[in-house]
Amino acid sequence: MRNTPDEKKCPFCGEIKKASEFQRNASRPDGLTYTCRVCIPLYAAAPKRPKTDLSVVEKKCSNCERTLNARAFSYNQQSEDKLTDSCRVCRMFRKGKPSIEQVQEFELAMSKIYSESMEIFDHESDRSQFEAFVYTKMIDEGLLENWKPPVWMHSSSKVK
Numbered sequence: 502m503r504n505t506p507d508e509k510k511c512p513f514c515g516e517i518k519k520a521s522e523f524q525r526n527a528s529r530p531d532g533l534t535y536t537c538r539v540c541i542p543l544y545a546a547a548p549k550r551p552k553t554d555l556s557v558v559e560k561k562c563s564n565c566e567r568t569l570n571a572r573a574f575s576y577n578q579q580s581e582d583k584l585t586d587s588c589r590v591c592r593m594f595r596k597g598k599p600s601i602e603q604v605q606e607f608e609l610a611m612s613k614i615y616s617e618s619m620e621i622f623d624h625e626s627d628r629s630q631f632e633a634f635v636y637t638k639m640i641d642e643g644l645l646e647n648w649k650p651p652v653w654m655h656s657s658s659k660v661k
């Protein structure tokens with residue numbers, strides 16, 4: 502029998518959630534996916550960590566104050582740990598700093614958009630279609646009024 506915990510901290514949104522908010526994954530030691538359901542598509546679409554001597558695994562965002570996986574931050578050559586001070590999502594806000602409620606609301610909306618897009622396109626092999634779909638959805642949902650497109654999104658997908 503596997504020892505599945507009742508609760509687990511998601512390393513991508515930093516929240517402690519019930520085991521039912523994760524998916525089953527038999528290949529992992531705790532029998533649950535690495536991130537919570539909401540973060541699975543967000544984590545999959547996030548750029549891989551840059552190849553550096555990064556030793557930091559987790560870091561606290563200076564804005565939303567969540568302690569998150571290093572992949573939730575962008576690469577910053579200037580900083581000592583080579584990561585930005587605030588997480589990617591906080592940096593996507595157009596006007597000043599978002600509140601934690603705004604961040605969570607945005608992550609939930611983006612998670613839905615990513616999942617829909619991943620059902621249609623492979624986010625690795627059909628990258629440009631994937632990005633175009635996400636971008637169009639962001640416009641439809643009015644998200645681009647307050648948020649910038651993800652940094653991994655290339656200009657080619659924004660023209661359409």
Ligand SMILES: [Zn+2]
Binds near residue numbers: 513516538539540
């Ligand atoms: Zn999560």
Ligand SMILES: [Zn+2]
Binds near residue numbers: 564565587589590591
């Ligand atoms: Zn943040």
